[in-house]
Amino acid sequence: MFAIGHFALGYLTGKTSSTLLKTKLNLPLLLTISVIPDIDLILQFAEPTLFMHRGPTHSIIAQTAIMIPFLIIYRKKTLPYYAALLSHSLLGDFFTGGFEMFWPISQGWFGTIGLDVMGITNVTIELILFAIALPLMFKTKDIQTLLKPNNHNLALIIAFGAVLGPMLQIGQSTEMSLPTLLMIPSIFYLCLFAYSLLIELNAKLNKPPKILTLNQATPNPKAEYLLTNNSLF
Numbered sequence: 733m734f735a736i737g738h739f740a741l742g743y744l745t746g747k748t749s750s751t752l753l754k755t756k757l758n759l760p761l762l763l764t765i766s767v768i769p770d771i772d773l774i775l776q777f778a779e780p781t782l783f784m785h786r787g788p789t790h791s792i793i794a795q796t797a798i799m800i801p802f803l804i805i806y807r808k809k810t811l812p813y814y815a816a817l818l819s820h821s822l823l824g825d826f827f828t829g830g831f832e833m834f835w836p837i838s839q840g841w842f843g844t845i846g847l848d849v850m851g852i853t854n855v856t857i858e859l860i861l862f863a864i865a866l867p868l869m870f871k872t873k874d875i876q877t878l879l880k881p882n883n884h885n886l887a888l889i890i891a892f893g894a895v896l897g898p899m900l901q902i903g904q905s906t907e908m909s910l911p912t913l914l915m916i917p918s919i920f921y922l923c924l925f926a927y928s929l930l931i932e933l934n935a936k937l938n939k940p941p942k943i944l945t946l947n948q949a950t951p952n953p954k955a956e957y958l959l960t961n962n963s964l965f
């Protein structure tokens with residue numbers, strides 16, 4: 733599945749979990765986590781023997797192991813992100829070729845092999861998921877959070893790359909070349925993420941220098957006394 737479908741599945745599972753658990757949702761983080769297993773497309777160039785596509789980063793055992801410290805620290809707040817992460821492999825990739833579900837215990841490949849990721853059935857499913865998730869993001873005002881400067885927006889650089897990568901491969905006969913029908917949702921997300929990243933970077937660059945008040949500048953009471961009494965010299 734491409735990023736368009738993964739974003740939608742990650743949002744739908746994450747939003748449902750956060751609503752049930754009554755926890756706050758961080759949309760940039762949720763969208764990024766929903767595509768993070770596909771980082772193996774980059775890692776496989778660095779370490780091809782370990783990181784083949786849909787290998788260890790897609791394993792539900794590896795994903796659970798990574799989430800355990802967060803579950804211990806942040807408890808139920810982690811569950812929406814855990815759900816989004818699992819949705820990548822168990823929903824998105826399971827029906828489009830499968831993955832190494834139980835790595836490192838088993839190197840076996842689990843999933844159906846019938847659905848071609850480039851085929852019209854998968855593309856239609858991704859478009860339907862996009863059409864369901866997007867209005868929901870607007871209705872819940874989650875997507876509007878991306879239009880304001882926020883530190884968390886910077887996480888979207890990974891989501892941006894996940895959309896851009898397949899677009900750059902259009903016309904090439906690779907397994908990650910973006911099907912034409914997914915162009916419009918891909919351009920939408922590219923523009924949204926680029927805007928979100930740029931307003932955050934702009935806010936950071938134009939942040940006014942912090943001006944210290946007298947009390948902040950002179951935490952030492954004796955120094956403050958000298959300053960206020962003009963008797964420094």
Ligand SMILES: [Zn+2]
Pocket residue numbers: 733769770786790820825
């Ligand atoms: Zn994947």
